[in-house]
Amino acid sequence: MSKVTGKNAYALIHNNGLNLLWLILMLTSASFGIVSLVIMILAVGDVQILSWSIGYILTSGTNDVVRTPSIVITVICAVVFVLCICKNKIIRAVVKD
Structure with missing residues (x-):
């Protein structure tokens, strides 16, 4: 039975x-x-051009309004990227041998 799941993990x-x-x-x-x-x-870095362009256009705010969503998006993207790098280990963990 374990050889069948090993083949399934290999196939995935x-x-x-x-x-x-x-x-x-x-x-x-x-x-x-x-x-x-x-x-x-x-x-x-409180670059003023950022609040003039992105902050003003999207949120009518300042750099403080742009900072929190960009931190959240950066962290989420980093986690997804690390999960993609660990694809083989995740598949082997889900499909138990």
Whole structure:
């Protein structure tokens, strides 16, 4: 019975469709994470152009209004990226041998 689950884990790890989804998720989380990290650094550094552009257009506020959502998005994207990196270990943990 354990050989069957081992084959299932191997099949899931080497499934091209599933790997494509993991790759898209990883690239998306990295892209959004980098953009939100740059926005967070600009907000923490109190760069005035940030509040004039993003803060004013989106929230009619200042850097303080932009800082918290960018921190939250950066953390979420980092967690998703780490989960994508650990894909094989997650699949092996879910499909027990």
